[in-house]
Amino acid sequence: MTFVEFEDVSLAYQPGGPAAIENVSIKVEENSFVAVVGPSGCGKSTLMKLVSGLKPVSSGYVYVGNREVKGPLGIVGMAFQQANLLPWRTTLQNVMLPLEIVEPFRSRHRQQRKAHEAMARALLARVGLAGCEDKFPWELSGGMQQRASICRALIHKPRLLMLDEPFGALDAFTREELWCLMRDLWQNEPFTAILVTHDLREAVFLADRVIVMSPRPGRVIDDRTIDLPRPRPLEICYTETFAGHVHALRGQIGHARQH
Numbered sequence: 001m002t003f004v005e006f007e008d009v010s011l012a013y014q015p016g017g018p019a020a021i022e023n024v025s026i027k028v029e030e031n032s033f034v035a036v037v038g039p040s041g042c043g044k045s046t047l048m049k050l051v052s053g054l055k056p057v058s059s060g061y062v063y064v065g066n067r068e069v070k071g072p073l074g075i076v077g078m079a080f081q082q083a084n085l086l087p088w089r090t091t092l093q094n095v096m097l098p099l100e101i102v103e104p105f106r107s108r109h110r111q112q113r114k115a116h117e118a119m120a121r122a123l124l125a126r127v128g129l130a131g132c133e134d135k136f137p138w139e140l141s142g143g144m145q146q147r148a149s150i151c152r153a154l155i156h157k158p159r160l161l162m163l164d165e166p167f168g169a170l171d172a173f174t175r176e177e178l179w180c181l182m183r184d185l186w187q188n189e190p191f192t193a194i195l196v197t198h199d200l201r202e203a204v205f206l207a208d209r210v211i212v213m214s215p216r217p218g219r220v221i222d223d224r225t226i227d228l229p230r231p232r233p234l235e236i237c238y239t240e241t242f243a244g245h246v247h248a249l250r251g252q253i254g255h256a257r258q259h
């Protein structure tokens, strides 16, 4: 079943101005993991803003769960390159934030505070942050902050997770650790995921499909199925099939940049 659909979508940030993306049509199956790659400025983050309802389309339609997106959506979890944790809240309080804001959790939050806290503690433990609940963000490393930010994006069990370069600011080892964490979280309790990334290895490792965008105005120039078996161990990154996907994607983006 299709869960997210772009139907011939264009967006110009200024009315009548140049299009950031043009005639984009994409279908994302429920509980699948889709990555979007392309040269800088091709409109990857713009796609995120359109799906989450932070920006209206100039033309075309965006549907999430069979409903046209017309404003911010509560069923979306988001994680960005910067962890963006609130510095005055502890890690636990940061993770619990969506439960205070998003329905149906919000209206039950007072009565179910203890249960909500237990959910947050359990999720923090799953990502290896047990013992960090009472620490403030500045007491955590970059990788730990990003783990907490992923917990915050998932705590309200969103049906759709939008990831905008969430591992981009991390060192190579931490990044690979978090790929595995994301793989396990998704595999354990599937949700629909859309990942924007510059890292082609990350895209191939995590995704079922990789969508390639052209330089501005962003258009879909390829939609590549990644048929690597799951569960995928990190060692899969050193196989010929994996390298073949990465090379093909790199070639397409290089070609698109030149033309």
Ligand SMILES: Nc1ncnc2c1ncn2[C@@H]1O[C@H](COP(=O)(O)OP(=O)(O)OP(=O)(O)O)[C@@H](O)[C@H]1O
Residues within 6 Å of the ligand: 013, 014, 020, 038, 039, 040, 041, 042, 043, 044, 045, 046, 047, 216
């Ligand atoms: N708020 C805005 N107002 C005007 N133009 C914008 C705005 N946000 C983005 N753009 C333009 O729209 C185009 C697409 O931007 P977007 O951020 O979606 O690209 P991107 O592929 O995510 O880029 P990067 O890979 O560098 O993060 C770019 O040319 C950018 O300059």
